[in-house]
Amino acid sequence: MSDIKPLLTPKQKALAINLDQNIYGTFAEIGAGQETVRHFFRAGGASNTIxxxxxxxxxxxxxxxYGTEEKNRFVTQVRLKKMLRHEIKLIDERLDNSHSPNRRFFSYANTVTTINYHKTFKGHGWVGLMFQHRPGQAYSEIIIHVKFKENETSLQQETLGLLGxxxxxxxxxxYDNPxxxxxxxxDDIAVDKIEIDMIHFEGPAFPYVDNRLMSLQLVKKGMTDAVVFNSEGKNMLPADILYKKDVFAVRGSFRPVTLVNIDMFEKGLEMFLKDTEGSPEDTVIIFEITTFNLRATGKIDERDFLDRVDVLAKLGYTVMISNFSEYYRMAEYFNSYNTRYLGIAMGVNNLLMVFDEQYYNHLSGGILEAFGKFFRKDMRVYLYPYKDPDSNQLLTSKNLKVEENLKELYKYFIANRRIVDIENYNPDFSEIYSREILSKIxxxxxxWETQLPEGVAEMIKERGLFGYKEIISIDEL
Structure with a gap:
């Protein structure tokens, strides 16, 4: 069953479900009409399914x-789950399966809001399914969050129906190949019509599914630009944690996370909270890994990806996986959630990349356009110094050399405190280099153990992360 079948049209898919007399369930749709069930009615044979x-x-x-919701909100994950559970409960209460023991029940639901009249908000929604992958089995669940991209309500409704x-x-x-x-x-939907920025699998149909890997698939396949999950590995809706918050982000390969990464984060965050006069409760901390940092051999190594995330999770951090190769795209992403203040901690080498014009050849406005998107009003770079291992020179914003034609622009950002040095860094960490640590591992x-945060070295050894292999002496054999 795991082999991909020939691509079917939406009508053929709906008809195939209708003609399977062992699939039977309900549809509950709120906010955009009955767009999904319409396909099943039109395909024919719907009485076998609906x-x-x-x-x-x-x-x-x-x-x-379904009951009332907090703040009377209808387009939420909580609302969707209430709908699914309510409808499944009615199926179990009202249907006697003794005469059709091979039937598999399901309940499909969505709750959405489409584009507004002034087209300032394109809409979003929650889509979900509870189903039995085998007769008599406990129900499994798939939950999806979508963001509409089309500019007409009718087009969004049509896309929603196809997705369902x-x-x-x-x-x-x-189900056996998520x-x-x-x-x-x-299928039959262009990626520029709708974005899926969260997906969650649960239940007996998905016993070995790691939802972090499923989130990674969304980014790899271009279905979304970024996904977020907490230290427990739970997928988070970005809007729920980022909207109108202060955001402090640290980008890195974290292969593995070192004392330098943590010092950069802690000292940078300390300055950020002072600059914004914000509180830790109103500040979201994100450790971001771009997919370009996950490609060790030309393609994403999923095992290596999980290793990095597991280590960050052990330290209690929220992780974002993105396809943002350039920093300005990351800043744009956070800005799309109306964040108040944005701080980004980075090392000197990363800032040099920001000022490298070759990365912006695809922009009509070149590097100036990128800077306009990156150095927005409430964004600030917190720069961690770098000790050059060859010259032994400590590089900061004060002695960093950029291209001649960008010097005045660079001075402007320094003078206006858009780039500030992390001055209270720990000098004991200045000669810690992640590549050297990885080579030693x-x-x-x-x-290498003493150059990592507490508990990380033990985790690497216990689980054999990052290529670590325990050496067993002859005497132990």
Whole structure:
């Protein structure tokens, strides 16, 4: 069943489900009409599949069925899960499966808001499915968050309907290969029509699924620019944690995370909170890894990816995986959530890359356009010094050399405190280089353990991370 079947049209998918007499369930859609179930009605044979189709569009009536929500919000993950569980409960209570023991039940639901009248907000929504992958089994669940990109309500409705068909068909046909399932969600849908920025699998159909890897698939396949998950590995909706917050971000390869990374983060954050007069409670801390830092051999090494995330998780950090090769794109992303203040900690070598014009040849405005997007009003770079191992010189913003034609612009950013030095850094860490540490780990050389945060070296040894292999002496054999 795991092999991808020939690409079917939405009508063919809906018909295939309808003709399977062992698939039976309900549809509950709020906010954009009954766009998904419409495909099943039109395909023919719907009586074999559709137990009930409803749209509790009126808010009061919807509340009467599913209960009220905090702040009376309807387009939330909590609301979607209430809908799914309510409808599944009714199926189990009302249907006797003794005469059809091979039937597999499902409940599909969505709650969305489409583009507003002035087209200042394009809309978003939650889409989900609870289903039995085998008769009589406990229910499994797939939850998706989408952001609409099209500029017409009718187009968004049509796309939502196609996505729903793909989700239902994919769940019953590709449940044992979630990567194929995710890929199939965009069958007959262009990636510029809708964005999936969160997906979550749960239940007996997905016993070995790591949702962090599923999040990575979204970024790899261009379905979204970034995904976020907490230290427990739980997928987070970016809007829920970033909207109107202060954001302090640290980008790195974290292979592995070193005392330099932590010193940069801690000292930079200390300055950021002082500059913004903000509180830790209103500040979101993000450790960001770009997919370009995950490509060791031309493609993303998923095992290596999980190793890095596991180490950061052990330290209690929230991780973002993005496809932002340039810093300005990361800044734009955070700005899209109306963040208040943005601080980015980086090393000298990274700042030199920011001032390298070759990275902006694809922009019509070149490096000036990139700087306009990066050095926005409330953004500040916190620069960590770098000790050149060859010259032994300590590089800071004061002695950093940029191209001649960018010197005055660079001076402007320094004078206006858009780039500030982290001055209270720990000089004991100035000769810690992650590449040297990684080489020592893979070659079982001593001395690297003390250059990592507490507990990280033990974790690397216990789990054999980053190529570490324990050396066993002959006497132990």
């Amino acid at each position: 137990a009930k189709a409803m749209s509790a569009y009126d808010k009061d009536y919807s509340n009467a069925i 068909v793909n989700l239902i068909y994919g769940a019953f046909n590709y 990567r194929n399932l995710i890929k199939s969600l965009y 893979t070659h079982q050389e001593p001395g």
